[in-house]
Amino acid sequence: MADKPKIELELNPRGIPKAPFVDNVDDYIGTKDGDVEGVIKKFQETSAKYRYMELNLQQRRKALLAKIPDIEQTLGVVTFMAARRAKALGEPEPEEEDAGSDAGSDDIDALLDGEEDEEAAAKPLTTLFELNDTLYAEATVKENGQVGLWLGANTMLMYPLAEAAELLSSKLAGARKNLTEVVEDLEWIREQVTVMEVNFARVHNWDVKRRRSAKGGEEKSLMGEKEAK
């Protein structure tokens, strides 16, 4: 344990380096020629770098946390419209996940509202759209099996419903994957910051103890360096 290599650059999957853990302060300072101040300065630099990365990642995390529900909502609407469309065209409804667990109750309901459903699907889709905060206007949507997806950069593209759902699903999966990675990185950085804090405390305490034990060593703080020779 004592003779651990000092600079082993282990990286996490996104290339964030691991902080070196100071296992034995005597040994560690010893190899640095007793330059306590230099060591502490270096620790502070490393900590600052980690903190910078942490800040960046926290912002990314925030952006993703806002983006994911957005995509989820859009996807929800698109699947809803796709289901309506399928029904209007008389296609058998792809009852995806619903067919699972409580199929029993669903079946009964499906039997009950089958007819009415078809009727409803044939009617145009009436909606209330938000024009502005607290202001809604009624709109009737002419369904043509396509939706416009806002792609950003002032661009909207028309997609067939199925394709739109596919695109949104893949975007959603991507965003979720990104988020888990960012969270992983944040946890990793937190860990390294803790290690650095502990390192700092250890070296500092070690230094204090040494100064105290060195007779009359209080006049000069640089004394540590000379003594180590």
Next chain:
Amino acid sequence: MSLLPPEDEGDGIEVAWEDQQRINAFSKFNTRLVDIQDQLKAKMEEKEYYDDLQMELELADDADPVLYKLGEAFFSLSLPAAKKQLRKDTKRYDSEIAGLRVKADECETGMKELKVQLYAKFGKQINLETGPEI
């Protein structure tokens, strides 16, 4: 959360690398748990709205269309269609909540194990309690 570096206590018990890793792991679980609990709380709240809606729809008049909010717009749905959509949405929330619960449990078990190990070694020199239950 309070993780005192044991050195602060003066006559510290040496913190070996494994202990440091355990402390790190504990801290990681703790942050993760707080995060999950936040999400869980938000989801439960949403779910409650859906539950209320369910009750309302049970009482609703068959002939009136329901304005159902999907995304940012309200859709005029017939009562059965609204119920169906509601079932779908509720189910999604249920599975999300269940997933979060599983993750929270994982964190808690992990923390419990680490607590035993860390308290065994450091005793009173370490404090791993979060304080009042959230």
